[in-house]
Amino acid sequence: MEVSxxxxxxxxxxxxxxxSRGVLEHVTSRWGVLILIALRERSYRFSELRRHVGGVSEKMLAQTLQTLERDGFVLRDAQPVIPPRVDYSLTELGEEAAAQVEALGRWTERRTEQVLKNRERYDEARP
Amino acid sequence: MEVSxxxxxxxxxxxxxxxSRGVLEHVTSRWGVLILIALRERSYRFSELRRHVGGVSEKMLAQTLQTLERDGFVLRDAQPVIPPRVDYSLTELGEEAAAQVEALGRWTERRTEQVLKNRERYDEARP
DNA sequence: GGAAGTACCCACTTTGAAGTAAGGTACTGG
DNA sequence: CCAGTACCTTACTTCAAAGTGGGTACTTCC
Structure with a gap:
Protein backbone atom coordinates (compact mmCIF):
# COMPACT_ATOMS: atom_id res chain seq x y z
CA MET A 1 0.00 0.00 0.00
CA GLU A 2 1.41 3.36 -0.97
CA VAL A 3 1.77 6.06 1.64
CA SER A 4 1.67 9.03 -0.72
CA SER A 20 -8.50 8.54 -7.75
CA ARG A 21 -10.27 7.98 -4.45
CA GLY A 22 -11.25 11.63 -4.27
CA VAL A 23 -12.44 11.67 -7.86
CA LEU A 24 -14.53 8.57 -7.28
CA GLU A 25 -16.02 10.15 -4.18
CA HIS A 26 -17.03 13.20 -6.18
CA VAL A 27 -18.88 11.26 -8.87
CA THR A 28 -20.49 8.91 -6.34
CA SER A 29 -21.41 11.64 -3.87
CA ARG A 30 -24.98 11.90 -2.68
CA TRP A 31 -25.93 14.87 -4.88
CA GLY A 32 -23.21 14.38 -7.49
CA VAL A 33 -24.88 11.23 -8.82
CA LEU A 34 -28.28 12.83 -9.15
CA ILE A 35 -26.92 15.95 -10.80
CA LEU A 36 -24.91 13.96 -13.33
CA ILE A 37 -27.95 11.86 -14.17
CA ALA A 38 -30.13 14.93 -14.61
CA LEU A 39 -27.63 16.74 -16.83
CA ARG A 40 -27.38 13.71 -19.09
CA GLU A 41 -30.88 14.28 -20.29
CA ARG A 42 -30.34 17.96 -21.13
CA SER A 43 -28.72 21.14 -19.88
CA TYR A 44 -30.38 22.77 -16.89
CA ARG A 45 -30.52 26.16 -15.25
CA PHE A 46 -29.76 26.38 -11.55
CA SER A 47 -33.28 26.63 -10.21
CA GLU A 48 -34.60 24.19 -12.76
CA LEU A 49 -32.08 21.66 -11.54
CA ARG A 50 -33.01 22.41 -7.96
CA ARG A 51 -36.64 21.59 -8.70
CA HIS A 52 -35.71 18.49 -10.69
CA VAL A 53 -33.45 16.94 -8.07
CA GLY A 54 -35.83 16.60 -5.16
CA GLY A 55 -34.50 17.65 -1.79
CA VAL A 56 -31.28 19.46 -2.64
CA SER A 57 -30.66 22.66 -0.78
CA GLU A 58 -29.40 25.64 -2.74
CA LYS A 59 -26.15 25.44 -0.89
CA MET A 60 -25.47 21.81 -1.70
CA LEU A 61 -26.48 22.28 -5.32
CA ALA A 62 -24.11 25.21 -5.75
CA GLN A 63 -21.33 23.42 -3.91
CA THR A 64 -21.68 20.15 -5.77
CA LEU A 65 -21.89 21.91 -9.14
CA GLN A 66 -18.68 23.72 -8.28
CA THR A 67 -16.72 20.60 -7.45
CA LEU A 68 -18.05 18.90 -10.58
CA GLU A 69 -17.07 21.94 -12.62
CA ARG A 70 -13.60 22.03 -11.08
CA ASP A 71 -13.07 18.36 -11.91
CA GLY A 72 -14.10 19.09 -15.49
CA PHE A 73 -17.36 17.14 -15.52
CA VAL A 74 -19.71 20.09 -15.74
CA LEU A 75 -19.66 23.19 -17.89
CA ARG A 76 -20.98 26.41 -16.40
CA ASP A 77 -22.29 29.00 -18.84
CA ALA A 78 -23.21 32.25 -17.09
CA GLN A 79 -24.87 34.84 -19.32
CA PRO A 80 -24.45 38.41 -18.03
CA VAL A 81 -28.15 39.21 -18.22
CA ILE A 82 -30.69 40.31 -15.70
CA PRO A 83 -32.17 38.29 -14.13
CA PRO A 84 -29.05 36.08 -14.05
CA ARG A 85 -29.10 33.08 -16.32
CA VAL A 86 -26.65 30.22 -15.80
CA ASP A 87 -26.79 27.01 -17.78
CA TYR A 88 -25.14 23.82 -16.64
CA SER A 89 -24.25 21.01 -19.00
CA LEU A 90 -21.92 18.02 -19.17
CA THR A 91 -18.48 18.10 -20.71
CA GLU A 92 -17.31 15.08 -22.71
CA LEU A 93 -15.61 13.74 -19.62
CA GLY A 94 -18.73 14.37 -17.59
CA GLU A 95 -20.87 12.58 -20.14
CA GLU A 96 -18.65 9.52 -19.81
CA ALA A 97 -19.00 9.54 -16.04
CA ALA A 98 -22.70 10.33 -16.14
CA ALA A 99 -23.42 7.46 -18.52
CA GLN A 100 -22.00 4.98 -16.03
CA VAL A 101 -23.64 6.63 -13.08
CA GLU A 102 -27.00 6.69 -14.81
CA ALA A 103 -26.73 3.00 -15.60
CA LEU A 104 -26.16 2.37 -11.92
CA GLY A 105 -29.04 4.64 -10.95
CA ARG A 106 -31.49 2.96 -13.32
CA TRP A 107 -30.35 -0.46 -12.19
CA THR A 108 -30.95 0.60 -8.60
CA GLU A 109 -34.46 1.76 -9.39
CA ARG A 110 -35.21 -1.62 -11.01
CA ARG A 111 -33.77 -3.63 -8.12
CA THR A 112 -34.89 -1.62 -5.12
CA GLU A 113 -38.07 -3.63 -4.65
CA GLN A 114 -35.94 -6.77 -4.38
CA VAL A 115 -33.55 -5.11 -1.92
CA LEU A 116 -36.49 -4.11 0.25
CA LYS A 117 -37.59 -7.75 0.39
CA ASN A 118 -34.05 -8.83 1.24
CA ARG A 119 -33.97 -6.42 4.15
CA GLU A 120 -37.23 -7.78 5.50
CA ARG A 121 -35.93 -11.34 5.36
CA TYR A 122 -32.70 -10.28 7.03
CA ASP A 123 -34.47 -8.42 9.81
CA GLU A 124 -36.98 -11.07 10.71
CA ALA A 125 -34.23 -13.69 10.77
CA ARG A 126 -32.73 -11.89 13.80
CA PRO A 127 -34.85 -10.14 16.44
CA MET B 1 -42.34 15.37 -6.21
CA GLU B 2 -43.69 12.72 -3.89
CA VAL B 3 -43.77 13.35 -0.17
CA SER B 4 -43.74 9.73 0.94
CA SER B 20 -34.11 3.75 -4.12
CA ARG B 21 -32.13 6.71 -2.81
CA GLY B 22 -31.00 4.75 0.20
CA VAL B 23 -30.06 1.74 -1.88
CA LEU B 24 -28.06 3.91 -4.26
CA GLU B 25 -26.29 5.49 -1.30
CA HIS B 26 -25.32 2.07 -0.02
CA VAL B 27 -23.73 0.91 -3.26
CA THR B 28 -22.05 4.27 -3.85
CA SER B 29 -20.85 4.71 -0.28
CA ARG B 30 -17.20 5.39 0.34
CA TRP B 31 -16.30 1.85 1.46
CA GLY B 32 -19.19 0.10 -0.24
CA VAL B 33 -17.76 0.79 -3.68
CA LEU B 34 -14.33 -0.55 -2.79
CA ILE B 35 -15.69 -3.65 -1.09
CA LEU B 36 -17.95 -4.50 -4.02
CA ILE B 37 -15.06 -4.10 -6.44
CA ALA B 38 -12.82 -6.31 -4.33
CA LEU B 39 -15.39 -9.06 -3.96
CA ARG B 40 -15.93 -9.15 -7.70
CA GLU B 41 -12.50 -10.60 -8.18
CA ARG B 42 -12.96 -13.38 -5.62
CA SER B 43 -14.35 -14.11 -2.17
CA TYR B 44 -12.42 -12.66 0.74
CA ARG B 45 -12.02 -13.28 4.43
CA PHE B 46 -12.52 -10.37 6.80
CA SER B 47 -8.91 -9.53 7.53
CA GLU B 48 -7.87 -10.25 3.98
CA LEU B 49 -10.39 -7.71 2.78
CA ARG B 50 -9.19 -5.26 5.37
CA ARG B 51 -5.66 -5.53 4.03
CA HIS B 52 -6.83 -5.33 0.42
CA VAL B 53 -8.96 -2.21 0.81
CA GLY B 54 -6.37 0.27 2.03
CA GLY B 55 -7.41 2.48 4.90
CA VAL B 56 -10.62 0.84 6.16
CA SER B 57 -10.97 0.53 9.88
CA GLU B 58 -12.30 -2.75 11.26
CA LYS B 59 -15.40 -0.95 12.40
CA MET B 60 -16.25 0.49 9.00
CA LEU B 61 -15.49 -2.77 7.25
CA ALA B 62 -17.78 -4.73 9.57
CA GLN B 63 -20.49 -2.09 9.36
CA THR B 64 -20.40 -1.75 5.59
CA LEU B 65 -20.36 -5.50 5.10
CA GLN B 66 -23.44 -5.73 7.30
CA THR B 67 -25.44 -3.21 5.35
CA LEU B 68 -24.40 -4.84 2.08
CA GLU B 69 -25.42 -8.20 3.46
CA ARG B 70 -28.76 -6.87 4.66
CA ASP B 71 -29.48 -5.43 1.23
CA GLY B 72 -28.68 -8.83 -0.27
CA PHE B 73 -25.52 -7.85 -2.12
CA VAL B 74 -23.07 -9.80 -0.01
CA LEU B 75 -23.17 -13.34 1.30
CA ARG B 76 -21.62 -14.01 4.69
CA ASP B 77 -20.39 -17.53 5.31
CA ALA B 78 -19.23 -17.99 8.91
CA GLN B 79 -17.66 -21.36 9.62
CA PRO B 80 -17.90 -22.34 13.29
CA VAL B 81 -14.21 -23.15 13.59
CA ILE B 82 -11.48 -21.83 15.76
CA PRO B 83 -9.95 -19.44 14.91
CA PRO B 84 -13.12 -18.00 13.35
CA ARG B 85 -13.29 -18.10 9.59
CA VAL B 86 -15.77 -15.92 7.73
CA ASP B 87 -15.91 -15.70 3.96
CA TYR B 88 -17.60 -12.88 2.12
CA SER B 89 -18.75 -13.17 -1.46
CA LEU B 90 -21.20 -11.52 -3.82
CA THR B 91 -24.73 -12.69 -4.39
CA GLU B 92 -26.14 -12.55 -7.91
CA LEU B 93 -27.69 -9.19 -7.12
CA GLY B 94 -24.40 -8.01 -5.67
CA GLU B 95 -22.53 -9.16 -8.74
CA GLU B 96 -24.82 -7.04 -10.90
CA ALA B 97 -24.21 -3.99 -8.76
CA ALA B 98 -20.50 -4.66 -8.43
CA ALA B 99 -20.05 -4.98 -12.18
CA GLN B 100 -21.39 -1.46 -12.70
CA VAL B 101 -19.49 -0.06 -9.77
CA GLU B 102 -16.26 -1.63 -10.95
CA ALA B 103 -16.71 -0.14 -14.41
CA LEU B 104 -17.06 3.25 -12.77
CA GLY B 105 -14.03 2.64 -10.57
CA ARG B 106 -11.83 1.57 -13.47
CA TRP B 107 -13.00 4.49 -15.56
CA THR B 108 -12.10 6.81 -12.68
CA GLU B 109 -8.61 5.36 -12.43
CA ARG B 110 -8.11 5.93 -16.15
CA ARG B 111 -9.42 9.50 -16.07
CA THR B 112 -8.00 10.77 -12.79
CA GLU B 113 -4.88 12.20 -14.40
CA GLN B 114 -7.12 14.28 -16.66
CA VAL B 115 -9.25 15.43 -13.74
CA LEU B 116 -6.12 16.54 -11.88
CA LYS B 117 -5.17 18.69 -14.86
CA ASN B 118 -8.67 20.14 -15.02
CA ARG B 119 -8.45 21.15 -11.38
CA GLU B 120 -5.16 22.94 -11.95
CA ARG B 121 -6.59 24.90 -14.85
CA TYR B 122 -9.66 25.78 -12.81
CA ASP B 123 -7.62 26.91 -9.82
CA GLU B 124 -5.14 29.06 -11.66
CA ALA B 125 -7.97 30.73 -13.59
CA ARG B 126 -9.19 32.26 -10.28
CA PRO B 127 -6.86 33.40 -7.48
C1' DG C 1 -45.69 48.97 -3.44
C1' DG C 2 -44.98 44.45 -2.17
C1' DA C 3 -44.14 39.71 -3.61
C1' DA C 4 -41.74 36.48 -6.20
C1' DG C 5 -38.13 34.81 -9.24
C1' DT C 6 -33.03 34.40 -10.43
C1' DA C 7 -28.40 32.71 -8.87
C1' DC C 8 -25.88 32.79 -5.79
C1' DC C 9 -22.62 33.71 -1.05
C1' DC C 10 -21.79 33.72 3.89
C1' DA C 11 -22.11 32.42 8.80
C1' DC C 12 -23.92 29.41 11.96
C1' DT C 13 -25.59 24.99 13.69
C1' DT C 14 -26.74 20.25 13.46
C1' DT C 15 -26.15 15.57 12.11
C1' DG C 16 -24.20 11.59 11.03
C1' DA C 17 -20.28 9.28 9.01
C1' DA C 18 -16.03 7.94 10.21
C1' DG C 19 -11.85 7.41 13.13
C1' DT C 20 -9.76 5.79 17.70
C1' DA C 21 -9.38 2.79 21.27
C1' DA C 22 -10.53 -0.79 23.92
C1' DG C 23 -12.62 -5.29 25.10
C1' DG C 24 -13.72 -10.34 24.20
C1' DT C 25 -12.89 -15.18 22.97
C1' DA C 26 -10.42 -19.09 21.63
C1' DC C 27 -6.85 -20.62 19.94
C1' DT C 28 -1.42 -21.08 17.92
C1' DG C 29 3.55 -20.10 17.67
C1' DG C 30 7.78 -18.67 20.00
C1' DC D 1 3.36 -17.10 29.25
C1' DC D 2 3.09 -13.41 26.41
C1' DA D 3 2.31 -11.98 21.64
C1' DG D 4 -0.22 -12.46 17.92
C1' DT D 5 -4.23 -13.77 14.74
C1' DA D 6 -9.01 -13.81 13.69
C1' DC D 7 -13.57 -11.43 13.79
C1' DC D 8 -15.89 -8.75 15.50
C1' DT D 9 -18.65 -5.23 19.31
C1' DT D 10 -19.14 -1.23 22.04
C1' DA D 11 -18.15 3.40 23.68
C1' DC D 12 -16.22 7.73 22.86
C1' DT D 13 -14.60 11.37 19.97
C1' DT D 14 -13.84 14.10 15.92
C1' DC D 15 -14.76 16.34 11.81
C1' DA D 16 -16.68 17.08 7.42
C1' DA D 17 -21.11 17.01 5.17
C1' DA D 18 -25.30 18.94 5.15
C1' DG D 19 -29.16 21.92 6.70
C1' DT D 20 -30.85 26.77 8.20
C1' DG D 21 -31.43 31.32 7.65
C1' DG D 22 -29.82 35.55 6.17
C1' DG D 23 -28.29 38.93 2.53
C1' DT D 24 -27.55 40.75 -2.46
C1' DA D 25 -29.13 43.17 -6.71
C1' DC D 26 -32.02 43.54 -10.13
C1' DT D 27 -36.72 42.66 -12.67
C1' DT D 28 -41.20 41.48 -13.72
C1' DC D 29 -45.87 40.59 -12.18
C1' DC D 30 -50.10 41.79 -9.66
Missing amino acids: WQPGMKMDVNAPMCP | WQPGMKMDVNAPMCP
Missing part, protein backbone atom coordinates in the same frame (compact mmCIF):
# COMPACT_ATOMS: atom_id res chain seq x y z
CA TRP A 5 0.95 9.52 -4.38
CA GLN A 6 3.66 10.56 -6.83
CA PRO A 7 3.17 11.72 -10.43
CA GLY A 8 3.45 8.83 -12.86
CA MET A 9 2.33 6.34 -10.24
CA LYS A 10 -0.40 3.95 -11.32
CA MET A 11 -3.86 4.98 -10.14
CA ASP A 12 -5.31 2.51 -7.67
CA VAL A 13 -8.54 3.05 -5.75
CA ASN A 14 -7.32 0.60 -3.14
CA ALA A 15 -4.38 2.81 -2.21
CA PRO A 16 -5.43 5.14 0.62
CA MET A 17 -3.59 8.20 -0.70
CA CYS A 18 -4.37 7.76 -4.39
CA PRO A 19 -6.13 10.82 -5.84
CA TRP B 5 -43.28 6.41 -0.76
CA GLN B 6 -46.10 3.89 -1.09
CA PRO B 7 -45.80 0.25 -2.20
CA GLY B 8 -46.36 -0.11 -5.92
CA MET B 9 -45.17 3.42 -6.57
CA LYS B 10 -42.61 3.79 -9.33
CA MET B 11 -39.04 4.03 -8.07
CA ASP B 12 -37.51 7.41 -8.78
CA VAL B 13 -34.14 8.55 -7.49
CA ASN B 14 -35.27 12.15 -7.92
CA ALA B 15 -38.02 11.75 -5.37
CA PRO B 16 -36.70 12.69 -1.91
CA MET B 17 -38.51 9.91 -0.04
CA CYS B 18 -38.01 7.12 -2.54
CA PRO B 19 -36.26 4.10 -1.00
